[in-house]
Amino acid sequence: MSTISSAPNLTPTPTITERAHLEAVDVCAWFGSTLVLDGVNLTAELGTVTSLIGPSGCGKSTFLRILNRMHESIPGAQMAGEVRLDGVDIYGAGERVTSVRKKIGMVFQKPNPFPAMSIADNVTSGLALTRTKTSRAEREELVETSLTRAGLWREVKDRLDQPSSALSGGQQQRLCIARALCVQPEVLLMDEPCSALDPTSTRRVEETILELRDQVTIIIVTHNMQQARRVSQRAAFFLAEQGAPGGIVEQGVTEQLFTSPVDERTANYVNGEFG
Numbered sequence: 001m002s003t004i005s006s007a008p009n010l011t012p013t014p015t016i017t018e019r020a021h022l023e024a025v026d027v028c029a030w031f032g033s034t035l036v037l038d039g040v041n042l043t044a045e046l047g048t049v050t051s052l053i054g055p056s057g058c059g060k061s062t063f064l065r066i067l068n069r070m071h072e073s074i075p076g077a078q079m080a081g082e083v084r085l086d087g088v089d090i091y092g093a094g095e096r097v098t099s100v101r102k103k104i105g106m107v108f109q110k111p112n113p114f115p116a117m118s119i120a121d122n123v124t125s126g127l128a129l130t131r132t133k134t135s136r137a138e139r140e141e142l143v144e145t146s147l148t149r150a151g152l153w154r155e156v157k158d159r160l161d162q163p164s165s166a167l168s169g170g171q172q173q174r175l176c177i178a179r180a181l182c183v184q185p186e187v188l189l190m191d192e193p194c195s196a197l198d199p200t201s202t203r204r205v206e207e208t209i210l211e212l213r214d215q216v217t218i219i220i221v222t223h224n225m226q227q228a229r230r231v232s233q234r235a236a237f238f239l240a241e242q243g244a245p246g247g248i249v250e251q252g253v254t255e256q257l258f259t260s261p262v263d264e265r266t267a268n269y270v271n272g273e274f275g
């Protein structure tokens with residue numbers, strides 16, 4: 001509880017343990033014998049969108065894949081370090097990959113719905129993968145709530161049984177967000193989710209991110225500096241210098257990172273001088 005008696009009207013800030021809390025500790029990654037990420041530390045809290053920025057090839061996607069145990073399915077890929085969700089290492093003995101991925105969902109750069117599958121079945125497809133038993137009525141409700149949270153319900157509610165290929169690219173990406181939300185993840189990882197979308201669809205996805213922010217911890221990779229400023233409260237700048245592995249140069253409150261960065265390399269990047 002807050003002990004600041006001079007500010008009685010402040011809503012008490014939840015303690016760290018009350019928040020869904022994803023923490024990467026000293027994460028390293030290799031492809032074969034090549035070290036591509038070295039000693040990455042990052043904490044993401046509920047109620048906060050964290051953006052990862054930095055030039056291509058500095059390990060942002062690799063880092064996201066480590067956060068939901070997708071990295072280990074790439075042949076030759078290795079990692080070290082810990083990733084803790086609410087204090088529990090997702091790589092710990094007894095942690096199952098499917099249950100980790102249920103808690104930590106991912107949305108990719110290119111919308112990847114199952115094209116022949118109906119809109120409704122796309123939304124619930126994660127339930128089978130995570131072996132979640134549901135009744136028909138529960139599924140119908142999950143379809144509606146997931147599509148509503150993803151900002152797509154009104155556009156598709158009258159054609160839920162049509163194939164997802166009938167949707168525009170922006171709608172398909174929101175369908176993928178609905179699919180990720182259907183299994184009720186605690187964390188949502190988004191790897192350049194708008195880079196294939198038009199400005200209107202991009203705005204819809206950004207609105208969705210802001211609406212989800214209080215319920216789901218979001219980490220988003222973006223090359224769009226304006227987008228990072230619009231949607232994220234914290235930001236981390238990744239860089240891999242010539243011949244060196246990638247890592248975080250600087251992280252902190254988004255506005256500070258953009259307006260008064262501490263490191264000269266961050267300043268050069270956010271001012272568009274490279275990358």
Ligand code: ADP
Nearest residue numbers: 031036054055056057058059060061062063074
């Ligand atoms: P970013 O998302 O920041 O562009 P990546 O995580 O995709 O960076 O890549 C980081 C480094 O790892 C790059 O040098 C890239 O070439 C290398 N890399 C990525 N995926 C693989 C892979 N499957 N096999 C070998 N090297 C890879």
Ligand code: MG
Nearest residue numbers: 060061062191
């Ligand atoms: Mg990438």
